[in-house]
Amino acid sequence: MKYINEEKINNVLVDMAKFDSRRLDVILDKAKSLQRLTLEESAVLLSVENPEYVQRIFKAASFVKDTIYGRRVVLFAPIYISNLCANNCSYCAFKSDNQLIKRKALDAPEIRNQTEWLLNRGHKRILMVCGEAAPGGKSNVDYYTEAVRAIYAAGVGKNKIKRVNVNCAPLSVGDFEKLKSSGIGTYQIFQESYHHQTYLRMHPEGPKSDPDNRIGAIDRAFKAGIDDIGIGVLYGLFDWRFETLGLLSHIEHMEESLGVGPHTISVPRIEPAEGVEMSSNPPYKLTDEDFKKVVAVLRLSVPYTGIIMSTRESAQMRDSLLNLGVSQISAESNTSPGGYSSGKEEQEGMTAEKAGMTAEKAGMTAEKAGMTAEKAGSQFSLGDHRSLDQIVGALITHDYIPSFCAACYRMERTGENFMQLAKPGTIKGKCSMNALITLKEYLDDFASEPVRMSGYKMITRYFKQLDPLEQERLKLFFAHVDSGVRDEYV
Numbered sequence: 001m002k003y004i005n006e007e008k009i010n011n012v013l014v015d016m017a018k019f020d021s022r023r024l025d026v027i028l029d030k031a032k033s034l035q036r037l038t039l040e041e042s043a044v045l046l047s048v049e050n051p052e053y054v055q056r057i058f059k060a061a062s063f064v065k066d067t068i069y070g071r072r073v074v075l076f077a078p079i080y081i082s083n084l085c086a087n088n089c090s091y092c093a094f095k096s097d098n099q100l101i102k103r104k105a106l107d108a109p110e111i112r113n114q115t116e117w118l119l120n121r122g123h124k125r126i127l128m129v130c131g132e133a134a135p136g137g138k139s140n141v142d143y144y145t146e147a148v149r150a151i152y153a154a155g156v157g158k159n160k161i162k163r164v165n166v167n168c169a170p171l172s173v174g175d176f177e178k179l180k181s182s183g184i185g186t187y188q189i190f191q192e193s194y195h196h197q198t199y200l201r202m203h204p205e206g207p208k209s210d211p212d213n214r215i216g217a218i219d220r221a222f223k224a225g226i227d228d229i230g231i232g233v234l235y236g237l238f239d240w241r242f243e244t245l246g247l248l249s250h251i252e253h254m255e256e257s258l259g260v261g262p263h264t265i266s267v268p269r270i271e272p273a274e275g276v277e278m279s280s281n282p283p284y285k286l287t288d289e290d291f292k293k294v295v296a297v298l299r300l301s302v303p304y305t306g307i308i309m310s311t312r313e314s315a316q317m318r319d320s321l322l323n324l325g326v327s328q329i330s331a332e333s334n335t336s337p338g339g340y341s342s343g344k345e346e347q348e349g350m351t352a353e354k355a356g357m358t359a360e361k362a363g364m365t366a367e368k369a370g371m372t373a374e375k376a377g378s379q380f381s382l383g384d385h386r387s388l389d390q391i392v393g394a395l396i397t398h399d400y401i402p403s404f405c406a407a408c409y410r411m412e413r414t415g416e417n418f419m420q421l422a423k424p425g426t427i428k429g430k431c432s433m434n435a436l437i438t439l440k441e442y443l444d445d446f447a448s449e450p451v452r453m454s455g456y457k458m459i460t461r462y463f464k465q466l467d468p469l470e471q472e473r474l475k476l477f478f479a480h481v482d483s484g485v486r487d488e489y490v
């Protein structure tokens with residue numbers, strides 16, 4: 001696979017497995033000074049098994065996260081626009097030979113509908129997701145751009161979507177230019193596996209079967225002017241240590257050839273998918289303990305890059321990973337096209353949330369009920385079925401500031417500009433301020449009474465920590481919000 005030297009990764013993993021605690025401390029001190037770690041240093045951290053040493057890694061990761069990102073956590077929701085797909089990925093319910101799911105591609109009004117459902121819950125940031133095939137003879141890029149525009153066109157009162165990130169198949173430079181012109185934020189694409197043979201085995205058919213075309217997508221997107229890029233590994237396909245070093249090698253390539261690393265890293269683990277046997281029993285299952293280690297090591301190795309955690313993971317796991325470095329989480333997700341607002345599902349009381357509630361009453365697990373609710377063409381089953389309001393409430397309880405901010409993208413703090421701010425940790429002040437403004441907007445417009453009360457208390461607490469000048473500035477913003485103005489940011 002282009003850019004990935006498997007022999008080097010294997011050698012580094014063997015060589016770095018032997019280390020003493022002094023070497024570990026030197027590496028952790030370097031990470032705590034917010035310097036990027038080398039592949040070798042990251043391999044040392046990945047090799048740590050002694051529970052006491054693992055705790056040292058966790059503590060350092062938590063320090064780095066707090067130093068760069070403060071206490072804020074950005075919230076978003078995915079919109080699945082289509083599950084039509086020309087590929088046959090061995091782990092995904094959208095794979096072309098899966099006869100068990102209902103296929104559906106949303107049109108622009110349906111996409112707008114989905115968006116308004118999410119706006120009504122309080123969401124402001126969307127990740128648009130789809131399979132690799134467009135309906136009605138359209139080209140992929142035309143379908144994607146139409147969808148992005150439909151999402152931005154949606155509105156509920158004064159509330160609009162501020163940022164649409166996109167997770168879609170690789171495109172040519174020209175098509176990426178078209179996608180960029182629709183106003184996307186981050187372009188996200190996961191290499192799935194950095195191990196060549198595994199990649200080929202898992203992607204037997206369709207355009208995705210060429211690993212070099214996939215890894216090259218990031219260079220093409222960049223060439224087209226998209227400088228916020230999200231990358232990721234699908235954990236469970238191959239050895240997690242190898243995959244993590246593969247991802248870090250890819251980042252080194254980006255830094256060397258594009259001059260900027262990824263904006264975000266995603267760390268999905270394979271979840272059970274309807275009609276896909278392998279997904280319930282992945283060949284290299286990543287345990288919860290090793291998963292925490294992966295997140296912590298990524299936080300230390302690439303300190304300036306956001307880490308995204310989806311609702312694939314349980315509420316408990318997500319809460320504990322926030323402390324180790326996760327900076328963005330999805331909330332109240334559904335992985336089925338039309339899954340949020342299908343009138344039929346609502347009539348039957350089958351939205352994911354309602355299904356969870358019904359199930360609890362019936363003594364079933366929320367997870368099982370969630371799976372039933374998502375079945376109509378969903379990509380995989382979810383681990384966290386809480387509503388946005390419940391997630392916001394839990395974040396506040398754990399002293400994290402829920403943020404609906406998209407200021408960086410709008411102020412053109414993207415790509416290299418963002419990195420310059422993020423690297424020395426200077427983005428933290430702006431982020432906290434924007435988090436508090438957007439939190440107040442959310443609390444005023446959407447929160448339940450208990451969440452609103454605890455949120456206001458949080459705002460007061462954090463307000464007191466600001467210097468007098470920032471306090472004056474924030475007061476002014478809050479007065480605007482009180483008078484009905486929305487979408488304020490610095």
Ligand code: SAM
Pocket residue numbers: 091092093129130131132167168169170189190192233234268269270271272273279312379380
């Ligand atoms: N179809 C495009 C692609 O494959 O790049 C974009 C969207 S795809 C729906 C988004 C991601 O879902 C994939 O990159 C893959 O990592 C992840 N995924 C697929 N099947 C999964 C499963 N069973 N569990 C967890 N994540 C899965």
Ligand code: SF4
Pocket residue numbers: 085086087088089092093094095096130131132208
């Ligand atoms: Fe299609 Fe993406 Fe699923 Fe593969 S992972 S089958 S490309 S939707």
